[in-house]
Amino acid sequence: MDYPALERAARRGAAAELMRHAASELEHVVSGRRALRAVRHPLGFVCLPLLRDGARGVCVHVFGGLGEAGGPADAGPPGTPDPSPDASQVHAHSWELTSTVLYGRLDNRRMRVHEERDEPTHRVFEVHSDPSGVDELRPTERLVRCRPGAEQTSARGQTYALPAGEFHTTVVPGGRPTATLVLGRTLPGRADLSLGPLQAPGRRVVRRTCDPARTARIARAALRRIHEPEPEPPA
Numbered sequence: 001m002d003y004p005a006l007e008r009a010a011r012r013g014a015a016a017e018l019m020r021h022a023a024s025e026l027e028h029v030v031s032g033r034r035a036l037r038a039v040r041h042p043l044g045f046v047c048l049p050l051l052r053d054g055a056r057g058v059c060v061h062v063f064g065g066l067g068e069a070g071g072p073a074d075a076g077p078p079g080t081p082d083p084s085p086d087a088s089q090v091h092a093h094s095w096e097l098t099s100t101v102l103y104g105r106l107d108n109r110r111m112r113v114h115e116e117r118d119e120p121t122h123r124v125f126e127v128h129s130d131p132s133g134v135d136e137l138r139p140t141e142r143l144v145r146c147r148p149g150a151e152q153t154s155a156r157g158q159t160y161a162l163p164a165g166e167f168h169t170t171v172v173p174g175g176r177p178t179a180t181l182v183l184g185r186t187l188p189g190r191a192d193l194s195l196g197p198l199q200a201p202g203r204r205v206v207r208r209t210c211d212p213a214r215t216a217r218i219a220r221a222a223l224r225r226i227h228e229p230e231p232e233p234p235a
Contacts, residue, residue, distance in 0.1 A: 001050060003051060003056045003058060006058065006183055007098065010100060010159050010183055015100055015158070016157075018100045018181055019100070019102055019157070019181075021181070022060055022100075022102055022179075022181045022226065023223060023226050023227070025050050025060070026048070026060065026219045026220075026222055026223040026226070029048065029215065029216060030219050030220045030223060032216070034050075035212075036048065036050070036215065037209045037210055037212070038062075038209070038210040038214065038215040038218050038219070039133070039207050039210070040207060040208040040209075041061075042205040042206070042207065043170070044063070045061045045062060046063075046210070047059050047060075047207075048061075048062070048218070048219060048222075055095075055186040055188075056183075056184070057095075057182075057183075057184045058181070058182065058184075059182045059184070060179055060219075060222065061179060061180045061182055062177075062218055062221075062222050063104070063106065063175075063177070063178040064104070064172050064175045064176055064177045089169065089194060089195075090111050090113075090122070090167050090168070090169055090194065090195040091167065091169075091192070091193060091194045091195070092164075092165050092166055092167045092168070092193040093162065093166075093184070093190075094165075094186055094190035094191050095164055095186040095190070096161070096162075096163055096164050096184065096185045097161065097162040097164075097182060097184055098159065098161045098182070098183045098184075099154075099159065099162075099182045099183070100158070100159045100180060100181045101154050101155055101156050101157065101178065101180050102156070102180060102181055102222070102225075102226050103177065103178065103222075103226055103228070103230060104156065104176055104177050104179065104225075105153060105154060105155040105156070105173060105178060106153070106154055106171065106172050106173070106178050106180070107151055107173060108151070108152045108154070108160060108162065108168050108169070108170050109148055109149065109152075109168060109169050110150050110151075110152075111146050111149055111168055111195075112147045112149045113144050113146045115142065115143070115144055116145035117143055119145065120143035120144055120198060121144070121198075122143075122144050122145075122195040122198065123140070123142065123143055123195070123197065123199075123200065124139075124140045124143075124144060124193055124194075124195060125137040125138060125139050125140065125193065125195070125200075126140055127191070127193065127194055129192070133206055133207040133209060134205070134207075135204065135206070135207065136202065136203075137194060137196065137202055137203050137204070138202045139196070139201065139202055143198065144195070146167070155230075156230045164186075164187045164190050165190060167193070167195065179222050179225065179226070
């Protein structure tokens with residue numbers, strides 16, 4: 001997979017090229033030529049990791065409509081970390097994100113966050129991810145005030161970018177099926193961050209890996225929707 005070529009295509013807004021690439025990769029997953037496993041992310045989407053190459057990565061993120069494609073998350077054994085999605089959670093990535101909507105639409109709201117010791121609204125948590133799939137959210141000493149900022153809605157064929165370190169939320173209107181092709185480049189010295197309640201303790205959440213059959217069903221459903229005409233949004 002040619003990450004620099006995909007990055008150039010995203011920068012010039014070559015949506016058709018990026019969608020063809022995503023469809024080709026999904027076809028390989030469906031046929032079994034790509035041996036990867038979908039991962040259920042705590043933020044409420046399913047990730048199909050297409051490339052991991054040092055600081056660079058490429059994924060397809062699938063939101064909503066997973067009842068037919070993948071079913072509910074599998075229950076874990078007693079004592080398993082909480083897998084519940086928190087799709088509206090305010091967070092900031094340690095990596096630069098460039099994302100093209102393959103179908104559906106989603107809203108990204110930037111959040112205005114500044115240090116506030118006297119009347120804070122949130123505490124900053126660092127997110128430490130283990131290769132086993134467990135994310136540990138560790139409270140820091142940083143207290144902040146968070147207010148909503150500008151909102152950006154992106155629809156099929158549109159590309160948006162989020163810089164590393166920018167707090168935001170991502171919401172799919174109405175939970176309608178949506179998928180994005182995501183390019184990410186991790187920056188050195190950065191940490192993944194999340195906002196939480198002031199007195200909340202640290203906690204753990206789990207990223208559950210799907211089996212090959214479930215992964216293929218998710219990829220097949222996403223591929224079908226890429227090729228379907230986009231329905232008109234409700235008036």
